[in-house]
Amino acid sequence: MSWPERVAAALALRRKSQTLRVRTPVRQGCGRFLTRGEQRWRNFSSNDYLGLSQHPAVVAAWQEGARRYGVGSGGSGHITGYSEAHRRLELRLAQWLGYPRALLFISGFAANHAVISALAQRGDRFIADRLSHASLLEAVSQSQAELRRFAHNSTAALRHMLEKPCTGQRLVITEGVFSMDGDSAPLAAIAAPTREAGAWLLVDDAHGAGVTGEAGRGSCAQAGVTPELLIVTFGKAFGVSGAAVLCSEALADYLLQFARHLIYSTAMPPAQAQAISAALEILAGEEGETLRARLQDNIQRLRNGAAALPLAASPTAIQPLIVGDNAVALALADSLRERGFWVNAIRPPAVSPGSARLRLTLSAAHCPEDIDALLEALHVCCE
Known part of the structure; x- marks a missing residue:
């Protein structure tokens, strides 16, 4: 089948099944x-x-950032793209969420891919909730690690998989609030067997950060859980776009060396980081x-x-x-x-x-x- 035939066939199948995206x-x-x-x-x-995409303070912060820094970052954060606006946002995020470090990414998809790609090695086993976001499942499937999927929100199924021997490291993956069903992961019940097994936990809290938990700190704070890796995104409750990875000092330094999405992508504009900072102050306050x-x-x-x-x-x-x-x-x-x-x-x-x-x-x-x-x-x- 030629390239044009392959493309035409794929589109025809989507149309026939009424799954064509427009x-x-x-x-x-x-x-x-x-x-x-x-x-x-x-x-x-x-x-x-929370309607923050239209909030006057968030809009004004972006406009002021554009006046001060321009409309682009000019390069990757490893070259010229890491500004004081980025640094202030990372420090404030880490303080707000109770982590030593935060690293900014251009999108949640990029953050998830970057973390999985940088960590996964042959012999590792990544165990993901079956309904985890496509970016997480795709990243593992394209890595050298083995992907296992446990029944949605089933801690019994997770425990069973954690009991199986593994020659490498294990990472358990779930979401805080699931994007298509709107339900929440039983994070405390997931964190306990993960810790007992000596594995790490990654929680993608794109739809929980800013909305749930005390002061909007998200699903993990609500459950009293501190995963080794917490992903938050800024295109939902924050009303802007982009993402951050919250983690330890050592892991942040590791990602700065090996996360290709950080090294080879232009950083988010400083004006965007300034707008996100304004949104964070609203989320963390009385408003x-x-x-x-x-x-x-x-x-x-x-x-x-x-x-x-x-x-x-x-x-x-x-x-x-x-x-x-x-x-x-x-x-x-x-x-x-x-x-x-x-x-x-x-x-x-x-x-x-x-x-x-x-x-x-x-x-x-x-x-x-x-x-x-x-x-x-x-x-x-x-x-």
Whole structure:
């Protein structure tokens, strides 16, 4: 099969299975509303959980950073791209989350790939929750380490795998809050057997940092767990983009030497780091508490009104409405869009076959009337 034939066949298969992904350019995609051209929808697909992408202090910090540093970093952090803005953010993150060091990355995908690639050696065994993010599973599968996947949130399955002999090192991988189901990992119950086995724990808390735990410190703080590797991202509760790895002094120095994503990628703009720092101060302060309380009110309001709908049992901002069939999910998303609501249909391979869904995401930016209007539309569309 030639290259053009291979490409055409792959696309045809996606179209036939109704799993073809399509991008939609928008004027505004965060916050309470999504706008495209002259049309506007109530937005229930953004990960901007606390509405910080539109916060005046965060916007002003980026603008001030651009005036001070310019709009780019000029190189990798190992050359000229590591600024005082990056350094201040790393120090503040480490202090806030209770770690010796933090290292910034351009994205959560890059951070996960970098850590796995730098650590994995032949003979190692990386044991991941079956629903861990694609970036983690892909990184292990492309490394020299062996990948084992345990049943979702099953500590018994994890213990069984940890009992098996291994010639190398073991790393247990999970998420704090799972991105497609909205449920949380039993981190304390995962950390205990991991520690007993002499293995390390990596937690990707992209959807928990800033939202859960005391002062928004995330899933690990809420569970009283300090994994050897904590990944936080800035494109969700922080309202910006990028990521950081929290770890020990020695491991940070190791990653600076061997994490190719740090060495060979242009660093995030200093202005972006300055905006993230502004978002962090909001998250860690009284306003952050107010926003988290508002988000929890919105979550409870939706769940109280959705008792008759097939919502998954999620206590988080991610509220999956599981319908199973790809065509049904697409049709339901279209019906909601016609009624003024932007909700995306999530289909395989992002989720397992037969579990297509609408991934409803809530924000502190939503008003009670937004939630009530969505519930009314869902009840009509799901009849």
